[in-house]
Amino acid sequence: MQKPKIIVVAGTNASGKSGLGVELAHKYGGEIVSADSRQVYIGMDLGSGKITPDEMKGVPHHLLDIRSPGEFFSMADFQRLAYEAIDDILQRGRLPFLVGGTGLYVAAVADGYLLSDKAPDLTYRQELETYQTEALYAMLMAQRPDIEVDACNRNRVMRILERLKADDYHPAQKESRYDSLRMGVTWERDVLKQRIDERLTRRLDEGMIQEVQGLLDAGVSEGFMLGLGLEYRMITELLTGKIPTEAEMVTQLGNAIKKFAKRQMTWFRRDESIHWLDMEKDPFEAACGLIDAFLAS
């Protein structure tokens, strides 16, 4: 039996993937499933670079604005909801476009990570939080010296401990649920950096700092904001005085976003099935060629 087909559009922030996704979905009668870990939150718009209703041009978007700021959301939540959204789109005879820059989320759906249905143990995580990373790694090795992890990677070591406690540890497994055409969007490095700077300036003008202030005023915890990283972390640090001036914050944030774009590319480059589209040529036409061939196969 043939698996249902979906189209994936991946790329870094400020790459123009959302716009391309809309154009393509428009042409092929598709709907968009966003794969972005921050854009699921209501009211986190400028800071997450969320597409505006105007820019959607009537194309339905899924998995935006589905959680309140402060609520827990994970890759597994995303996978479950994305499967639901995609299956629904398919059932209505339309073409699903998975569009986003959160590599882990894209992979969880496109590669089909096999996850257990056990919920995360947030209480245990809090307990683990009180230990130094070295101690956490020692605890892990005491139980399972055979497991290979980066000993310095705190989050990963903690998650494995959590899984062991729940008797839920197994090596990574995957089984894709869909047949996916994967496309990635690229820019020449310096051009991308310039786009990132321009977009940052524009969002600041549009009130990104006020957006963060508003969320804090509304009672969203500082800790939650800091954990979101980049825009939300650094603007919160500016507002709480940890970063002294706006100019300093903007410099740091610009650098951090560029580093992040680099990490996004590192993630996506690993996937050899991605067809790369040069955004300085004609990405729309190239994508249409790929999609036509894919749908005909």
Add this chain to the structure above:
RNA sequence: GCCUUGGUAGCUCAGUCGGUAGAGCAGUAGACUGAAAAUCUACGUGUCGGUGGUUCGAUUCCGCCCCAAGGCA
């Protein structure tokens, strides 16, 4: 014109009591299956401003020159 303080990695600087040098930031490559815009790993040759001198040996000491900032005229 004189005095002072500087001129060392793309940037900010440290350092060498004379044996050709190292941090942070930036940059590059990578890892990463339940917080992922998270969390981590690896990578540092640069006429040590120029030029003479002293010395076995100078980026380091001395002379002169150039440049920058500040002060005095």
